[in-house]
Amino acid sequence: MKTNSAAARRSERIWVPAAIRRIEADFQRSSDTHLIPLPLCGFPGIDLYLKDESSHPTGSLKHRLARSLFLYALCNGWLRADSTVVEASSGSTAISEAYFARLLGLPFVAVMPSSTSTEKIAAITFQGGRCHLVGDPLTIYSESQRLADELGGHYMDQFTYAERATDWRANNNIAESIFQQMRLEQHPIPTWLVSSAGTGGTVATLGRYVRYCARPTLVCAADPERSVFFDHYLSRQRDLCQHECSRIEGIGRPRVEASFLPEVIDAMVKVPDVWSLAAMQELSARLGRTVGPSTGTNLIAALACMAQMRERGEQGSVVTLLCDSGQRYGHTYYSDEWLQDNGLNCHAERAALAASLDSGQLPRELPARWQIAGELAAV
Incomplete structure (x- = not known):
């Protein structure tokens, strides 16, 4: 029970600064996360990078x-x-x-x-x-x-x-870190930043930061099935909801969350779950270590951005997020039995995606399955 006694207030004035100091000390002991280039021979002149958030002390973004x-x-x-x-x-x-x-x-x-x-x-x-x-x-x-x-x-x-707890101008800001790490790359100013949305806070930070710094970079949000964010992006209706839980853990929501800000997003891709998992598996093979399913969702959305750049004859860079490790999903997304039971067998989609990453041509089946809005609508 809360109390306003003088003794309680004095105790709080001692405890709160000490608690903040512990958190800041923990931050000082941590290094920044890596930015990993992912060479794709099907997209010459377009460089893809993964911001590896799995290396945080608790293993995720x-x-x-x-x-x-x-x-x-x-x-x-x-x-x-x-x-x-x-x-x-x-x-x-x-x-x-x-x-x-x-x-x-x-x-x-x-x-x-x-x-x-x-x-x-x-x-x-x-x-x-x-x-x-x-x-x-x-x-x-x-x-x-x-x-x-x-x-x-x-x-x-x-x-x-x-979206309001994070300082989107600088301190503790994933967007600032990305731009700092890109300084010496061939295309240091990304054409696209790509992130899936759970709360929407990370996408809001990316969108606000590029506007604050007057960058030409565009921001793309990825959304899984069984989520209302994509529909809200199109309609701006705040009362949208659905009762099925997202099958891609950590992203997608059954209602429109206060931290999701469509105004700072330039494009959205609604990714079929089976393609998210195909991308998760293919990316894991190419990196030599497992990644989580939301990273697969990000890769498909990044592919949409890269396909548009290739079609327009543009060169540049695309940065997306490696949200967490696949070690947390051994009994689900990395279990063939679980995938089969949930109607998410993705062997054919993975083979098609692998060919696409090597050829630069979108899988024939994918444009008919995903939904695209905003600056990517012509893909």
Whole structure:
């Protein structure tokens, strides 16, 4: 229970700066993530790069978001030494938030869809958190708030605060890091930045930063099936929703989230799930290590950008995100039995994609399956 006593306020003034210092010290111990070139002989003059976010201490892009959310909550006076942190998450954000909660000595509860992979649940538990599973993905929001109220804690609410917690001008900014790392490349100013949307916070950061710095770079957002973001991009209707959970963990949402800002996005690609998984598998083979399914979604959207550049005779660079490792999905996306049971067998699509990356020609079946909007509409 919150208290406004003088003793409590004095205690908070001591604890909050110490908590911020712990988070900042953790940041100082961390190095930046790698930018990996991926040569593709089918696209001469067009360079593709992967920003490898799997190398963060908690193994995913969401490490950046979790750090920003904790600093935002601390500086807003929402977290105290006795707070229980609660978050609605499909897994990766919860893993990262559990890490920071443990760093501050705070209990952590993740409210997640029951379809979340066992590997992600185990990773949250390893970081000291506990998991509260729900059947309907639309209930994770209300259930998170209910638990926070019941426990006298704080609901972090990544889907509302992701775009505002991150400093999109500079500090702790993935966009600034990309442009810094591209400085000595053949095409240092990317033609496209490509990112899938979970909360929408990363895409918002990319879009805002290129506008703030007056870059000519375009931003493309990738969306999986069973998500409303693409339809919202087209219609701007905020009341869109659907009750099926995205089959690509970590991205896509059943409702329009406050952090998704279509105004800063130049194009969108809605990627069929089977093609996301085909791209995940093919990219893993080419890198020599496994990647997660949202990275496959990103690769397909990047392919749309590269295909347009090739058609127009343009040279340049495209940067997308390697969101997390495939190690978290051994019992799902890397299981042939699981793929078969879920109607996601992607052997034919992977073979077609491999030929496309080597030839520069889009797989014949893909343009009929994906949906494209914005600056890519002519692809």
